[in-house]
Each structure stands twice: as structure tokens, then as C-alpha cells.
Amino acid sequence: MTDRKPIPELLDRIDARQSALADEAEQTRTRIDELTARLRELDEAIDHLRITRKTLLALADEDAAEPAPPSPTLPAIPGHPAYQQILTVFADAGRPLRARDLCEALDLPIVSKHTENIRSKLKRLVSRGILVETEPGLFTQPRP
Incomplete structure (x- = not known):
């Protein structure tokens, strides 16, 4: 067994x-x-x-190009690098943009947190005269 x-x-x-x-x-x-x-x-x-x-x-x-004479009327850009990135996107785009467009251009996920953050930065740039809001939510650089 x-x-x-x-x-x-x-x-x-x-x-x-x-x-x-x-x-x-x-x-x-x-x-x-x-x-x-x-x-x-x-x-x-x-x-x-x-x-x-x-x-x-x-x-x-x-900076390598011929420097333009300083303009005393240029508004101060906020110090955070995100503002310079936003302005670079506007310079490259050459057209009005929405917060969502900037999120896409900056490779940020299209979620409320990011679009609202970008929108507040755009509003701050508008308040400083760096950008203009041509219609609600549509931002562009001012024409000289």
C-alpha cells in the first residue's frame, strides 16, 4: 500500500x-x-x-541677428519660461490661437487642467499688452 x-x-x-x-x-x-x-x-x-x-x-x-534698438514701451514678459514658450509658439504660428491650440503645440495633454493653466497665462499676457484677445478665447500678437 x-x-x-x-x-x-x-x-x-x-x-x-x-x-x-x-x-x-x-x-x-x-x-x-x-x-x-x-x-x-x-x-x-x-x-x-x-x-x-x-x-x-x-x-x-x-540674438545673433542685428539687434533692434530697445523700445521703452515694450511690456515686461513674466519671468516663467512657459511665457516665452507661449510667445515662441505665437511667433511660429503667425495666426490667432486658442488655449487648446497652444496645448497641442506645446505637446501637453488636452485636459482641463492644462488648457485652463494656459488660458490664465494668455489672459496675463493680454493684461500686460503682450497679446490681444480678438474674441473670447482667441488670442494673437498685436499688430505694430
């Missing part, structure tokens, strides 16, 4: 192993979600650096 484990004991071991694997799978899914979020953050940071690099190169090209 051979010594065999009863079937119920084997089923209990299978259930325990299945439960352990299910727990491990859930932990792995959670880690994947965390890594996916981190990857999104890194991609956004890379995009911001790419835009900043493009802006700096454009500024360097402008």
Missing part, C-alpha cells in the same frame, strides 16, 4: 498557491500602474526640456 495524501489536502494546497499567485499578480499590476504614471511624468519632463531647448535656440538665433 502506498502512502497518498488525501484529495482535500491537495485541493487546499492548490487553493493556497492560487491565492498567493493572485496576490502577487495584483501587486505586479499595482507596480505597473505606478511605473506607467512615472513614465508619463518623465515623458512630460522630456517634452518640457525639448521645448525649452527649442526656445533657447530661437532666442540665440534672434
Whole structure:
């Protein structure tokens, strides 16, 4: 006669192993979600650096050109780099833009958080006379 484990004991071991694997799978899914979020953050940071690099190169090209005489009536641009990026997009586009258009041009996700943030920056540029709002939500550079 051979010594065999009863079937119920084997089923209990299978259930325990299945439960352990299910727990491990859930932990792995959670880690994947965390890594996916981190990857999104890194991609956004890379995009911001790419835009900043493009802006700096454009500024360097402008500086290499013959400097225009300073104008005492030029309004001060806010110090945050995002404002320079916005103005660079306007210079490249050469047409009126909406906040959504700028989000697309700056490679930002089209979500309320980003469009409202861009819209507030556009309104600030309007209040300083750097941009004009030709109709509600449509912004452009003023004509000289």
C-alpha cells in the first residue's frame, strides 16, 4: 500500500498557491500602474526640456541677428519660461490661437487642467499688452 495524501489536502494546497499567485499578480499590476504614471511624468519632463531647448535656440538665433534698438514701451514678459514658450509658439504660428491650440503645440495633454493653466497665462499676457484677445478665447500678437 502506498502512502497518498488525501484529495482535500491537495485541493487546499492548490487553493493556497492560487491565492498567493493572485496576490502577487495584483501587486505586479499595482507596480505597473505606478511605473506607467512615472513614465508619463518623465515623458512630460522630456517634452518640457525639448521645448525649452527649442526656445533657447530661437532666442540665440534672434540674438545673433542685428539687434533692434530697445523700445521703452515694450511690456515686461513674466519671468516663467512657459511665457516665452507661449510667445515662441505665437511667433511660429503667425495666426490667432486658442488655449487648446497652444496645448497641442506645446505637446501637453488636452485636459482641463492644462488648457485652463494656459488660458490664465494668455489672459496675463493680454493684461500686460503682450497679446490681444480678438474674441473670447482667441488670442494673437498685436499688430505694430
